[in-house]
Amino acid sequence: MRVAAIIVLCSASAFAESTLQQQIHSLAAAAQGTVSVACSLPGSNLNCDLNPHARPPMQSVFKLPLAVVALHQVERGALALDQPVSFLPSDVIHPRPYSPLQDRYPEAGSDVPLRELLRLAVSLSDNTAADVVLRVIGGPAVVNAYLESIGVAGFHLQDNEQDLHHDEQLQYRNWFEPAAAVQLLHLLSDRSPLSAEHTRILLEWMQLSPTGADRIKGDLPAGTVVMHKTGSSDRVSGITAATNDIGLITLPDGRRLAIAIFVSDSTAGDARRDEVIAHIAAAAYGAALHSRTH
Numbered sequence: 688m689r690v691a692a693i694i695v696l697c698s699a700s701a702f703a704e705s706t707l708q709q710q711i712h713s714l715a716a717a718a719q720g721t722v723s724v725a726c727s728l729p730g731s732n733l734n735c736d737l738n739p740h741a742r743p744p745m746q747s748v749f750k751l752p753l754a755v756v757a758l759h760q761v762e763r764g765a766l767a768l769d770q771p772v773s774f775l776p777s778d779v780i781h782p783r784p785y786s787p788l789q790d791r792y793p794e795a796g797s798d799v800p801l802r803e804l805l806r807l808a809v810s811l812s813d814n815t816a817a818d819v820v821l822r823v824i825g826g827p828a829v830v831n832a833y834l835e836s837i838g839v840a841g842f843h844l845q846d847n848e849q850d851l852h853h854d855e856q857l858q859y860r861n862w863f864e865p866a867a868a869v870q871l872l873h874l875l876s877d878r879s880p881l882s883a884e885h886t887r888i889l890l891e892w893m894q895l896s897p898t899g900a901d902r903i904k905g906d907l908p909a910g911t912v913v914m915h916k917t918g919s920s921d922r923v924s925g926i927t928a929a930t931n932d933i934g935l936i937t938l939p940d941g942r943r944l945a946i947a948i949f950v951s952d953s954t955a956g957d958a959r960r961d962e963v964i965a966h967i968a969a970a971a972y973g974a975a976l977h978s979r980t981h
Contacts, residue, residue, distance in 0.1 A: 707974045711737050711967050718963040720953030725865035726946040726971050727873050731978035735946065735971050740841065742862035743949035746918030746929040749844050749861060750808045750817050752871065756833045757805055757824050758885040766823065771798035778819050780849050786815035809892040812917060814848040821847050837880045841867030855923055868933045868947035876935050876943045890914045893934065902932035903946065905965025907972055912937035927953050930960040936972055944975045
């Protein structure tokens with residue numbers, strides 16, 4: 688009887704997982720593009736997989752790994768959070784991108800603390816600030832090498848924001864597999880490669896981010912704590928290459944659901960793409976609430 692009960696429980700769990708994946712597949716159709724999803728919840732076998740090893744253009748999602756690498760260099764003593772960093776005229780992007788930094792110093796020529804550059808890049812998704820940090824830490828290859836060193840495969844950064852600003856096709860060379868994004872989020876949440884203090888600062892920047900309020904956060908219960916990083920491209924010839932959000936959703940029991948949702952090459956409107964991400968995140972959250980721990 689006990690063996691039979693275990694078999695029934697396992698079968699029910701597998702059915703629930705299959706149902707969630709079917710639900711996500713159905714929700715993804717509204718995006719009118721390619722949707723790729725992955726998630727992870729400690730103590731459960733929750734499965735959100737939909738093209739988890741696809742390589743969608745990540746756009747500003749790269750600013751999270753960038754910050755992780757910069758904070759690692761701070762811990763090594765190569766950089767300091769409060770050190771002034773020169774915002775050079777060569778860092779200025781034309782035509783002007785979304786950048787509170789560049790709005791504040793349109794001609795550059797100012798020193799800005801590294802801490803502020805990182806906050807602007809992670810929390811506000813400041814494009815110019817991100818490029819300054821990328822220059823300071825040594826460029827894309829340094830980010831790729833560090834992620835590989837902590838066991839995160841499925842990430843590739845090749846071009847900075849200035850490059851992408853002048854050629855939208857280059858964004859396809861910067862990609863992040865959803866499964867790899869979830870792996871990085873899971874590390875930051877449970878086995879961070881950074882110190883406790885730097886992890887806290889990074890997650891706080893993510894939690895306070897005002898971007899993408901209608902994406903992962905969109906359909907979750909009011910007050911749910913979400914630490915996330917969005918990525919978005921422009922719409923060109925009726926197609927939006929990237930509408931992304933990756934993040935940690937805090938459950939009522941304190942566990943964090945790591946989830947990555949990428950909507951690529953979509954012909955749907957802005958609101959619909961955000962809605963697809965919100966609905967998928969809500970479906971995963973609902974399943975997580977009832978997931979069986981092991």
